[in-house]
Amino acid sequence: MHNLSAALARSTAGMQAQSQRLRLISENISNADTPGYHRKLTFFSQDADTGSVQIGGVTLDRTLLPQIYAPSHPMADDTGYYAGSNVDLVIEMADSREAQRSYEANLKLFDQARQMLHSLIESLRR
């Protein structure tokens, strides 16, 4: 695979990884009020053979869940507390913006590589 096609493949892998990350962020945001929900984390790793990025694995954030006082809540125990979720909306929104910027950077590179290939072939047409 020559260099420009490899650039196309790598930037596609980057876009796929960022969109997977955005999926996890949206899962976290939508479950922000679910009792007992641990937010999902992921990390990126590099594929050994090709050098493409990939999602390493999805783990749960093991920070202690906040105890919310609401005696009338169906899940409240005898002291009136139930465990909320450890999702912080501000962190998730900042994460989603970062994912979007990275996605756009990968997309721009994809476009550039495609244009370079295209202008190379076009030069043959005279």
Place this chain on the structure above:
Amino acid sequence: MDMITAQVTAGYAQAKALSATAQGTLGVGVGVAAATEGFAQVLARHEAEARAALTGGGDPQALVQAISASQMAVETVTTVRDRVVEAYQEILRMPV
């Protein structure tokens, strides 16, 4: 006139050699593809991706990459074919 004949023949031989080596390494059809597979395989694989995307559940980034790669492959093949045909026509136009 002899120099032009020699140049035209050399140009045709070069274009023919280029398409022949490309055919030898790739196996199917004429021309150069972006990967080490043949032109027909490139199109077939990317057609399968496009079908998967249309019937739902396909990955949009992979679809765009597949379409771009097949577009490049088609452009390359047609350009090389045009050059080979043009060189052949130059030879035909030579006075006997």
